[in-house]
Amino acid sequence: MHSTALSLLTIALALFTTSSRGKISRRDDAGLTTLSDNSPQAWPAPNATGGNAWTDAFSSAQALVAQMTLEEKITVITGQSGRCVGNTGAVERLGVHALCLEDGPAGVRPVQGVSQFPAGQAVAATWDRNLIYQRGYAMGQEFFDQGVNIALSSVTGGPLGRSPRGGRNFEGFFDDAYGTGEAAYLTVKGMQDAGVLTTAKHYVGYEQETFRNAFNNLESYSVFPVNVQSPISSNIDNKALHEVYLWGFAEAVRAGTGYVMCSYNEVNQTHSCANAYTQNNILKGELNFQGGIMSDWGGVWSDAEFINGGLDICMPGVGFGGVLGTMWGDSLFPYVENGTVAESRVDDAVVRLLTPWIFPGQSVNPPPAVTWNADPTFYQTDDAYWRDVRKVETMALIRQIGEDSSTLLKNVNGTLPLGTPGVIAVIGSDAGSNELSTLEGQGVAQFPLWNINGTLSLGGGSGWAIPPYLVTPFEAINYLYAVFNGTAYDAINATVESADVTIVFVSAFTREGEDRATLYLDHEGETLIQTVAANCSNTIVVIHAGGPILVEEWIDNPNVTAVIAAHFPGQESGDAIASVLFGDVSPSGKLPYTIGHALDEYPPDTIVDDPVLEPQAYFNESTLIDYRWFSAYNITPRFEFGYGLSYSTFSYSNIYVQDVYEADNSTIQQKNEPFEGYDGSNSLYDIITEVTAQVTNTGDVVACEVAQLYATFPDSPGIWLRGFDKLKTLAPGETRTATFSLRRKDLSLWSTERQLWYIPDGAIQLQVGASSTKLYLTASWSQ
Numbered sequence: 028m029h030s031t032a033l034s035l036l037t038i039a040l041a042l043f044t045t046s047s048r049g050k051i052s053r054r055d056d057a058g059l060t061t062l063s064d065n066s067p068q069a070w071p072a073p074n075a076t077g078g079n080a081w082t083d084a085f086s087s088a089q090a091l092v093a094q095m096t097l098e099e100k101i102t103v104i105t106g107q108s109g110r111c112v113g114n115t116g117a118v119e120r121l122g123v124h125a126l127c128l129e130d131g132p133a134g135v136r137p138v139q140g141v142s143q144f145p146a147g148q149a150v151a152a153t154w155d156r157n158l159i160y161q162r163g164y165a166m167g168q169e170f171f172d173q174g175v176n177i178a179l180s181s182v183t184g185g186p187l188g189r190s191p192r193g194g195r196n197f198e199g200f201f202d203d204a205y206g207t208g209e210a211a212y213l214t215v216k217g218m219q220d221a222g223v224l225t226t227a228k229h230y231v232g233y234e235q236e237t238f239r240n241a242f243n244n245l246e247s248y249s250v251f252p253v254n255v256q257s258p259i260s261s262n263i264d265n266k267a268l269h270e271v272y273l274w275g276f277a278e279a280v281r282a283g284t285g286y287v288m289c290s291y292n293e294v295n296q297t298h299s300c301a302n303a304y305t306q307n308n309i310l311k312g313e314l315n316f317q318g319g320i321m322s323d324w325g326g327v328w329s330d331a332e333f334i335n336g337g338l339d340i341c342m343p344g345v346g347f348g349g350v351l352g353t354m355w356g357d358s359l360f361p362y363v364e365n366g367t368v369a370e371s372r373v374d375d376a377v378v379r380l381l382t383p384w385i386f387p388g389q390s391v392n393p394p395p396a397v398t399w400n401a402d403p404t405f406y407q408t409d410d411a412y413w414r415d416v417r418k419v420e421t422m423a424l425i426r427q428i429g430e431d432s433s434t435l436l437k438n439v440n441g442t443l444p445l446g447t448p449g450v451i452a453v454i455g456s457d458a459g460s461n462e463l464s465t466l467e468g469q470g471v472a473q474f475p476l477w478n479i480n481g482t483l484s485l486g487g488g489s490g491w492a493i494p495p496y497l498v499t500p501f502e503a504i505n506y507l508y509a510v511f512n513g514t515a516y517d518a519i520n521a522t523v524e525s526a527d528v529t530i531v532f533v534s535a536f537t538r539e540g541e542d543r544a545t546l547y548l549d550h551e552g553e554t555l556i557q558t559v560a561a562n563c564s565n566t567i568v569v570i571h572a573g574g575p576i577l578v579e580e581w582i583d584n585p586n587v588t589a590v591i592a593a594h595f596p597g598q599e600s601g602d603a604i605a606s607v608l609f610g611d612v613s614p615s616g617k618l619p620y621t622i623g624h625a626l627d628e629y630p631p632d633t634i635v636d637d638p639v640l641e642p643q644a645y646f647n648e649s650t651l652i653d654y655r656w657f658s659a660y661n662i663t664p665r666f667e668f669g670y671g672l673s674y675s676t677f678s679y680s681n682i683y684v685q686d687v688y689e690a691d692n693s694t695i696q697q698k699n700e701p702f703e704g705y706d707g708s709n710s711l712y713d714i715i716t717e718v719t720a721q722v723t724n725t726g727d728v729v730a731c732e733v734a735q736l737y738a739t740f741p742d743s744p745g746i747w748l749r750g751f752d753k754l755k756t757l758a759p760g761e762t763r764t765a766t767f768s769l770r771r772k773d774l775s776l777w778s779t780e781r782q783l784w785y786i787p788d789g790a791i792q793l794q795v796g797a798s799s800t801k802l803y804l805t806a807s808w809s810q
Contacts, residue, residue: 065297067335070308074375077382078317079697080283084386085317088378091121095377097363097370104319104376105355106344110397111175113324113342115380126176126384127397128226128321128342132198133485133597134166134492135178138399140415141169143494145428146485146595147182148573151200151210151619152432152671154733155753159210162428163217165421171222172416174397176389177286178223179489183211184275185229185290188574188620189652190633192543194236197573197595198490202620202653202668204274205748205773211275215282216695222394224383227279229290229323231272231305232261235634236542238642239291240325247541250638254352257641260293267649268309269777269784277314281712283695285318285383289338291326296643298333300326306337315699319379325351331362339376417495422599429596429603431731434616435589435672436578442565442588444610444674449527451507454519454559456550457482457532457571458500459511481511482532483571485595488539494598500532500569503601504608513555523563530567530608531559537573542634546577546626553580560586569593569604575622578665592618610674615731615753617671617798621654623664630656651745654799659745669735669748669798675726675759679734682720682795682804689714689768702775702784709771711784716769718750720795720804724757731755734765734795737802740776741789746799749773765795774808786810 077085092100095118102116103123113128130136133144142165150162163181170178186193188202196202200210215225233239237248238259250256263272276287287310289300299305300322310316321340324347327333333341334355341355362368384390398412435443445451461481482499485491501509508526510518513533523529533552537543547553548570560566560581567589570576581587591614596603606612623629630648651659654668691712702711722734736750750767757763774791775784790809796802 065295065302065304067303067307067332067337070303072303072307072335072337072372072375073311074371075317075379075382078315080695081317081382081386084382085378087385088381091123091381092374092377094121097360097373100373100377101355101359104340104373104380105359106340106342106346108346110400112401113179114346115340122390123381124393127174128177128179129170129173129175129401130179131489131492132180132182133490135170135173135175136489136492137401138173138413139493139495140413140417141173141492141495142417142421142425143485143492143497143598144425145432145597146197146490146573147200147210148197148619149432149594149596150428151206152434152594152616153428153753154617154751155431156209156213158424158428158431160213160217161424163214164221165418165424167218167221167223168418169416169421170218171394173414174394175223176384176394177226178218179226179228179288180218181211181214181225181227182229183207183215183227183279184272185231185233187234187272187275187652189234189630189646190542191546191575191620191623191626191629192634193234193574194537194542195486195488195490195539196620197486197537200619203748204271206619206751207275208278212278212282215279215284219283219285219387222387222389224285224387224389225279226286226288226321227276227284228288230276230287230310230320231268231290231299232263232294232646233290233292233299234261235259235644236540237634237636248636251640255640258292258298259635259642259644260296261644261646262295263646264649265779266777267646271650271652273309273314276310277698277700280314280316280696281694281698286340287316287318287320288323289320289326291323298326298328300338301328301333301336303336311337313698313700315697317379317696318383319376327352327354330355330358331367334359334368334372334376339379425597426599426603426606429593429599430606430612432594432596432616433604433607433614434592434594434618434670435614436592436666436670437582437587437590438672439588442567443608445528445608446610450525451504452523452526452529452563453501453504453507453509453532454523454529455513455532455552455555456480456511457534458509458530460499460501461497482600483534483536483595484597484600486537486573490539497598498601500530500601500604503605504530513550513552516558519555519558520562523559526563528565528567529559529563530569531556532569532571534570535572535574535576543574546575548576556581556587557584560584567591567608571595571600575620577625578622579624582665592616613674613728613730614671615673615733617669617733618666619668621657621664621668622666623657623662628657628662628664655745655747658799663800667798667800669733671733671798673726673728673730673732675724675728675730675757677732677757677797678723678725679796679803680721680723682718682806684716684718684793684806684808687714687717691770700784701782702771703786711772711775712770714768715771716774716808718767718769718793718795718806720765721762722754722757722765723762724759727759729756729758732757732797735798736767737794737799738774739792739794741787741791743776743787746794748799767795
């Protein structure tokens with residue numbers, strides 16, 4: 028370990044044991060007497076039953092736990108040191124092995140011999156359910172083949188994208204509950220079909236990086252000594268909690284996710300990982316989650332209050348060299364012995380850890396042994412080697428996602444595709460290669476921790492994965508002039524003056540642990556675009572970013588003839604964008620977020636950075652995030668949610684609504700969500716209505732179109748995305764039917780008074796079109 032890391036470890040441990048926070052601490056556990064709405068006294072932890080899907084595995088887990096000593100039980104649910112970023116305890120005499128937990132949402136991290144997949148936000152921009160599932164399956168296969176039992180993936184709604192400046196938005200999917208729910212279900216199912224267990228994260232209301240973690244000496248936002256400031260409290264009303272922030276987690280549970288990770292933040296002024304209301308009452312009660320709730324690394328502040336509040340697995344527990352505190356383990360024994368924690372609660376936690384592991388057969392057919400070390404306290408040792416688990420077809424999948432996520436924002440007079448453009452100039456560091464660094468003591472060339480000195484293929488933090496290679500735009504567009512220094516303006520001017528077309532590659536890096544300061548480009552990107560456009564009348568801009576970028580300084584420049592949002596496309600970045608630029612494929616990506624004219628068009632105060640001991644984030648916009656805010660307040664954005672151009676054109680006609688009934692056949696784990704009209708046999712996920720519309724390719728290029736359906740509820744502001752259908756490879760002149768199957772939940776709202784889902788009285792307006800503002804067809808439906 029480096030001396031810097033040792034000093035941080037020493038400081039962290041010293042401050043952890045000596046500081047008091049005025050919130051839940053070790054000393055508070057036994058003496059906690061106040062009863063709050065979020066307390067385990069008000070919402071005791073329910074015992075698992077295995078649900079409808081895991082009956083046999085549940086019985087096997089119970090039988091194992093019945094043979095364990097108390098010490099063994101606590102060891103199993105407490106993180107230990109080991110090769111992986113997270114390691115459970117083992118009881119080898121019973122055949123319970125240590126389980127390997129590893130990041131992350133875009134591939135196995137920080138391991139070599141794996142793929143760097145496109146970000147979740149990028150695959151969302153494809154609006155293609157099949158590609159979303161395939162990405163999940165391919166990632167899951169690589170996790171399993173690298174020896175991982177439990178993938179710390181996927182991001183199913185935390186963050187959901189409440190703030191456009193959110194540092195980790197790229198890890199998630201859509202800035203929308205329904206869209207994220209669809210992607211969450213498909214990704215969880217895909218990964219678990221491949222053999223690895225999934226972890227839906229981060230539960231719940233985790234919508235900013237700033238002040239997220241008390242161990243903030245490691246973060247750029249640090250204003251207090253480590254472990255003094257409370258994490259940001261996400262103060263969310265009950266309606267927004269259900270209609271927006273829980274939706275993706277509900278879909279992950281429905282898909283059978285093995286685990287859910289609670290988040291760093293507080294929820295309504297109680298630590299997320301100790302919040303009995305959200306964990307015991309909602310997740311384990313309403314959503315009937317039968318697996319284990321694990322903490323984020325550093326998300327546990329004490330012992331008894333957290334396990335009683337519903338936490339089942341403490342990570343990193345006593346591992347990770349104590350950098351993030353040492354919790355549970357031996358410290359939990361006194362609370363069980365004095366009755367503060369019932370041993371039955373410990374039993375249930377172990378059962379919830381083991382049941383998902385037993386169910387798919389990992390207990391008898393485990394993944395291969397781990398050959399690498401990811402624990403930062405001993406990152407590499409001499410016996411570590413990399414196992415290459417990549418498949419050829421995965422490279423093609425990653426490229427296709429990059430192509431199909433590319434979102435054409437502007438295209439004047441058919442500038443794109445390029446055809447035979449003559450002399451091409453490529454400008455900007457984002458077009459070129461990244462400098463390689465050498466892993467200390469290993470002589471292994473690898474990309475820097477975050478590749479921000481060349482083309483930007485992915486964001487940083489737990490969402491980063493090491494690319495085995497990275498195809499740059501410069502390499503893919505291979506007959507051209509290039510200037511990679513984006514501020515070498517003399518060289519840029521001289522180069523672009525002789526070019527027939529100039530492609531400017533710009534980026535905005537975003538990462539875990541730090542929210543974006545602005546919505547502008549990095550490396551003086553705005554100045555670079557304006558400089559090029561002043562010297563070239565055919566300037567094309569390609570943006571690699573993990574969220575919305577303000578474009579007002581240059582978007583209306585007549586010399587900027589085309590713009591593509593390429594998101595974070597992963598290792599095939601260059602080949603994917605080249606396919607779009609030269610017309611091998613028509614762009615079919617649509618924005619999974621809204622691009623406004625200015626930051627003040629979005630809801631205010633969505634990132635709180637007041638330097639106080641107990642920072643509070645009030646979700647005053649309630650359910651009105653992203654496009655719903657814009658629609659409710661009649662704000663016309665620059666580029667709306669769902670927007671994206673094509674090399675062809677489309678027309679919409681003949682909307683038709685009919686009542687149908689199709690019993691839910693996609694739920695793997697049944698849930699307990701209450702709804703009006705429940706008769707014991709029906710489900711919130713039954714299909715009760717079908718909407719169809721005709722879409723015609725009116726252009727002269729084979730292309731795809733994403734038809735979208737939005738609902739407007741009586742006496743409820745804003746529109747809601749409630750369906751999408753990607754019609755693929757429509758031939759010129761071809762007409763095809765877009766179909767939207769609406770479930771009971773899709774046509775319901777949450778009643779905070781009755782605490783159930785209900786279909787409102789009156790007509791629900793249903794609109795179909797090409798984006799959230801281009802809605803060409805309107806019909807209505809009522810119960």
